[in-house]
Amino acid sequence: MASDQDLVVETVRDILAGHEPFVLSPERPWDDGLWRDLAEAGLTGVGLPEEAGGSGGEPADAVAVVRTLAAGAAAVPVAEQILVAGPALLAAGLDLPSPEEPLSVAAAGAVTAERSDGGWSLTGTATDIPWSGVAAHLAVLAAGPSGPVLARVAADGLDASDARNLAGEPRGSVVFDGTPADAAELTFEQAEELRARHALARAVQLSAAAEQVLAWTVQYAGERQQFGRPLGRFQAVQVELAQMAGEVTAAAALTDAAVQVLEHGGDLTIAAAAAKVRAGAAVEVVAGLGHQVHGAIGFTQEYRLHHLTRRLWSWRDEAGSELHWARVLGAGLVARSGDDLWGALTRAV
Amino acid sequence: MSSTSLTLAPPPRSDAAERVRQEVREFLAAEREAGTFTTHVDTWLSGVDPAFSRKLGARGWLGMTWPKEYGGHERTAMERYAVTEELLAAGAPVAAHWIADRQSGPNLLRYGTEEQRKEILPRIAAGECYFVIGMSEPDSGSDLASIRTRAARNGAGDWVVNGAKVWTSNAHHSHYGIVLVRTGPPGEGPRGKHQGLTQLLVDLSLPGISINPIRILDGGHHFNEVVFDDAVVPGDMLLGEEGAGWHQVTAELAFERSGPERFLSTYPLLAEFGRRAAETGDPAQLAALGRLSARLLALRQLSLRIAAALDRGELPDIPAALVKDVGTTFEQDVVDEIRAVLEVVPSLESPDPLGRAMAEAQLHAPGYTLRGGTNEILKGIVARGLGLR
Numbered sequence: 001m002a003s004d005q006d007l008v009v010e011t012v013r014d015i016l017a018g019h020e021p022f023v024l025s026p027e028r029p030w031d032d033g034l035w036r037d038l039a040e041a042g043l044t045g046v047g048l049p050e051e052a053g054g055s056g057g058e059p060a061d062a063v064a065v066v067r068t069l070a071a072g073a074a075a076v077p078v079a080e081q082i083l084v085a086g087p088a089l090l091a092a093g094l095d096l097p098s099p100e101e102p103l104s105v106a107a108a109g110a111v112t113a114e115r116s117d118g119g120w121s122l123t124g125t126a127t128d129i130p131w132s133g134v135a136a137h138l139a140v141l142a143a144g145p146s147g148p149v150l151a152r153v154a155a156d157g158l159d160a161s162d163a164r165n166l167a168g169e170p171r172g173s174v175v176f177d178g179t180p181a182d183a184a185e186l187t188f189e190q191a192e193e194l195r196a197r198h199a200l201a202r203a204v205q206l207s208a209a210a211e212q213v214l215a216w217t218v219q220y221a222g223e224r225q226q227f228g229r230p231l232g233r234f235q236a237v238q239v240e241l242a243q244m245a246g247e248v249t250a251a252a253a254l255t256d257a258a259v260q261v262l263e264h265g266g267d268l269t270i271a272a273a274a275a276k277v278r279a280g281a282a283v284e285v286v287a288g289l290g291h292q293v294h295g296a297i298g299f300t301q302e303y304r305l306h307h308l309t310r311r312l313w314s315w316r317d318e319a320g321s322e323l324h325w326a327r328v329l330g331a332g333l334v335a336r337s338g339d340d341l342w343g344a345l346t347r348a349v
Numbered sequence: 350m351s352s353t354s355l356t357l358a359p360p361p362r363s364d365a366a367e368r369v370r371q372e373v374r375e376f377l378a379a380e381r382e383a384g385t386f387t388t389h390v391d392t393w394l395s396g397v398d399p400a401f402s403r404k405l406g407a408r409g410w411l412g413m414t415w416p417k418e419y420g421g422h423e424r425t426a427m428e429r430y431a432v433t434e435e436l437l438a439a440g441a442p443v444a445a446h447w448i449a450d451r452q453s454g455p456n457l458l459r460y461g462t463e464e465q466r467k468e469i470l471p472r473i474a475a476g477e478c479y480f481v482i483g484m485s486e487p488d489s490g491s492d493l494a495s496i497r498t499r500a501a502r503n504g505a506g507d508w509v510v511n512g513a514k515v516w517t518s519n520a521h522h523s524h525y526g527i528v529l530v531r532t533g534p535p536g537e538g539p540r541g542k543h544q545g546l547t548q549l550l551v552d553l554s555l556p557g558i559s560i561n562p563i564r565i566l567d568g569g570h571h572f573n574e575v576v577f578d579d580a581v582v583p584g585d586m587l588l589g590e591e592g593a594g595w596h597q598v599t600a601e602l603a604f605e606r607s608g609p610e611r612f613l614s615t616y617p618l619l620a621e622f623g624r625r626a627a628e629t630g631d632p633a634q635l636a637a638l639g640r641l642s643a644r645l646l647a648l649r650q651l652s653l654r655i656a657a658a659l660d661r662g663e664l665p666d667i668p669a670a671l672v673k674d675v676g677t678t679f680e681q682d683v684v685d686e687i688r689a690v691l692e693v694v695p696s697l698e699s700p701d702p703l704g705r706a707m708a709e710a711q712l713h714a715p716g717y718t719l720r721g722g723t724n725e726i727l728k729g730i731v732a733r734g735l736g737l738r
Contacts, residue, residue: 218735232737241735242728246675249355249668253654254647256359277643327632329639334627341623342438342616346370348646 005064008057011041012068021073021307024168030134031075035102044078045099048086052096059083059262063204070205071212073307075169077131080104083201085139088194092150092184097137104135107198107319111176113142113149113183120183122151122176128318132160132172140181141194148191151183165314167307196272198319200258203272206279206315207248207255209308210286214248216305217241217290224295231293240289247282254278257349270336270348273329280316280325287312355734357668359650360657363427369410373435376408380441388440390709391614394571394716396442397522399476405436405443406476411450414659415458420471426659430652434609440617444519444571449473452604453480453527457550460589460597465550469525481520482605483528483551483575484598487513491726493529494542494595498577500530500549506584508532508549510557510577516720520560520573526551527601528577529594546594550586557581567697567712600664605721607655607669612648612676614717615683618706619645622687625703629691637690641683648676670722670730677717677724684710 019034038044047062048054062082069078085105089096097103106126113120122142129138132155140151159175186194218241221232231237258275261268287309291298298305316322337344380386380401389396405411413429415421436443454473457466472478489496498512510530520526533545553560557580563572589597619641626634651672658665684707687693693701695708718724732738 218737221737232732232735235729238732238737239725239728241737242671242674242731245355245731245735246671249671250644250647250651250675252356253359253650254643257646257650260359273639274643274646277639278647281640281643323636326636326639326643329642330626330635330637331639333638333642334623334635337623337627339624339627341620343374345642345646345649346434348642349650 004057005061008043008046008061009064009068012038012043012065013072015041015043016069016072016074019074021075021304023301024075024164026162026164029075029164029168029170030077030131034074035076038076038078039100042099044081044102045086047082048090048096048099052090054086054096054099060259063259063262066201066204067208070208070311071308073209073311077102077104077135079201079205080130080135083204084194084198085137087197088150088190089139089152091190091193092186094150094152094182094184097152101136102131102134103137103139104129104131105141105194105198106138106174107141107195109173111140111142113144113151113181115145116178116180120149120151120181122153122179122181122183125173125175127173128171129174130169130171130318132170132174133162134170138174140176141191142183144183144185146185147188148186149183150186150190150194151181153179153181165311165318167310167314169311169314171318192269195320196268197262199276199325200255200262200268200272202315202319203251203255203258203275203279206276206283206312207252209312209315210248210251210279210282213286213290213305213308213312214241214244216308217244217293221293237293240293244286244289247285251279251282254349261349267336267348270329270332273325273332274348276320276325277322277329280322283312283316355668355671355731357654357658357665360427360653363425363431365425366427366431369424369428370431370435372408373410373432377435377439377441380404381439386442388617388620390440390617390706391713391716392440393437393443393447393610393614394518394713394720395444395569396440397444397519398442399445399479399522401442402446402476402479404476405446406474411446411476412454412470412474415454415470415474419458419466420474422474426656427653430609430656434613434649437610437613438616438620445479445522446473446476447610448482448518448523449478449480451608452482452601453525455604456527456548456588456597456601459600460548461550462585464585465588478525479519479523481517481523481526481553481575483514483517483526485514485516487515487574491723493598494546496529496531496546498528498530500532500547500582502584503581508582508584508586510549510551510580510582512577514575515563515572517560517573517575518571520553520575521562521570523553526553526575527588529598532594533592543595545592546598547591548588548594548597549582550588551580551582552586555580555582565713565716567709599666602722603664603666603669606673606727607652607659607665609649609652611673611721612645612652612679614677614713615680615710616645618687618703618710619683621703621706622683622691625691631690633690637686641679641686644679644682648672648679651675667730667734670727671734673721674724674727674731680717681714684714
């Protein structure tokens with residue numbers, strides 16, 4: 001019997017089938033048609049509670065949507081909306097915009113929040129904003145007078161500058177200058193959870209995309225003939241595919257375990273850091289050997305492979321670089337363990 | 350990856366496993382306190398201590414999953430997993446019983462006669478009876494089916510065995526070996542040589558068997574050459590079916606390849622490094638600790654999935670090959686990741702525990718990716734799982 005989650009995934013796949021990935025450009029920075037179809041089906045609100053305007057469902061359902069979209073190289077801000085910014089706004093007691101209007105998160109850079117006229121205003125620069133210019137609303141993590149502040153701003157009319165990641169996904173900056181915003185103070189734990197969710201969302205996307213690259217590469221190796229036999233018959237190629245499979249399987253297992261922590265509780269910072277580092281570390285082998293096995297055709301924009309490999313190369317250093325999260329994990333394990341690293345490791349996920 | 354057989358379902362939470370984990374931790378802390386062991390790298394090969402093995406047996410931590418009628422404890426593979434990984438992480442001396450508990454016992458349970466089980470399994474579970482693996486030979490490594498040790502029935506129906514087995518870990522401390530021998534001619538075709546192979550249960554104290562040491566890189570005596578010179582093995586010591594040796598050995602290898610010892614052999618080095626990184630607070634060292642820990646945590650999840658699959662009655666040979674490939678590579682990489690971020694001079698005589706652990710890990714390193722099936726063979730199995738061969 002199909003579970004609700006299977007049905008959700010099937011719906012996402014059906015919608016994806018009608019929207020081929022394309023080369024993103026400043027003129028066409030996202031797939032607005034895909035977004036409309038997903039929003040109409042309620043899929044841009046999965047995991048967000050119905051009473052707040054979402055579609056309901058568990059965090060694991062939201063993860064399943066994000067995973068499926070990532071494997072399909074979908075150019076839409078769903079991960080940011082349903083796994084990061086949406087839950088963060090709700091946790092802070094702020095209103096959720098309509099899930100039909102894309103919402104993203106601005107957690108990097110240096111933004112300060114201060115109280116003004118009974119409300120809040122933001123000053124400073126937020127950088128590396130996923131889907132800047134596309135998102136209608138931003139959840140901005142800022143430094144307040146006595147700790148972190150989460151602000152919700154409408155993106156329209158902001159002083160924005162454009163930048164893109166290696167896959168052409170918008171990753172621009174916004175300069176705030178006393179910009180009024182709805183905001184609420186966060187505990188340090190809430191701010192840490194937002195960062196951990198952001199990293200975990202990328203880990204989920206990385207694992208899903210890596211799995212898809214492996215599947216494409218295995219398929220290609222079975223079809224492409226050289227010297228009178230399929231590439232996959234050559235032992236040298238088999239070794240490369242087996243290496244890819246090892247990385248993909250390891251990254252997926254740890255990401256799944258971190259999602260369990262999101263779902264059932266536990267130390268999300270450690271779990272998300274570990275998943276992000278492991279999934280990011282898989283990219284070197286998976287994208288590298290995926291291209292090696294595909295040969296020259298995979299090196300072109302005509303062929304589908306780059307839709308995922310360029311994303312993999314970017315995602316591993318987004319939402320906190322791989323080095324950042326490796327340090328967080330190392331320092332976090334040491335801080336939590338005293339002289340008992342093993343104890344901290346067995347509690348981690 | 351739904352089209353492949355590489356993935357297994359996530360493990361269920363096991364409260365029983367967490368309980369026994371705490372018991373093992375308390376036991377290990379007390380033993381360390383009492384000075385019965387000191388932590389070393391790769392102790393499932395090098396740490397032979399029969400008294401320690403008997404203590405584990407008395408605690409009910411050997412033969413954990415076997416039926417009670419054979420001295421077992423009818424606990425889950427998840428509980429056994431918790432016990433074995435705690436022992437490995439502590440670098441405890443577990444080599445004496447390791448092979449018997451991990452694979453020879455389960456092999457006897459599957460294929461042994463009632464007499465063999467009744468006679469031997471309770472002694473393994475008590476930590477008193479140790480086994481050696483009799484697979485590789487001087488001319489047969491990865492190409493296991495090419496072995497030449499042969500056995501033929503004599504007039505009395507006993508097996509007369511001639512040949513030699515090598516890399517037999519701790520044969521000189523073991524009571525029995527499960528020895529793969531050729532008892533019949535190979536068949537036709539590329540897989541024909543899988544025919545005519547048989548497993549024998551061999552008492553190593555029999556006349557005609559000599560055990561000669563082979564020293565490994567650090568000078569340690571763990572390996573041996575076991576030579577059979579007209580050794581007469583009683584007829585009832587056939588294990589399983591005559592001619593079914595290949596099938597049986599494949600099942601045995603699934604147990605051999607699936608455990609946490611395939612990524613924890615160098616954990617004591619990582620623990621030392623963690624201590625050092627905590628002291629220095631050096632960001633590069635903490636990042637290296639983070640990277641290595643993330644790899645270890647992923648391997649743990651994979652290995653736990655295998656334990657859960659064993660509990661479901663599956664024999665996940667292909668995922669086990671994948672975990673062993675990725676895990677043993679990790680065991681080796683621990684050495685070089687650490688070297689890249691701090692200065693340490695490896696020496697077995699180093700006053701610095703990190704230098705000692707580094708020396709032990711380095712000198713044992715080539716073995717990790719060879720024993721139990723080379724990583725080349727394992728990748729071939731993974732490729733089969735991907736549908737490529």
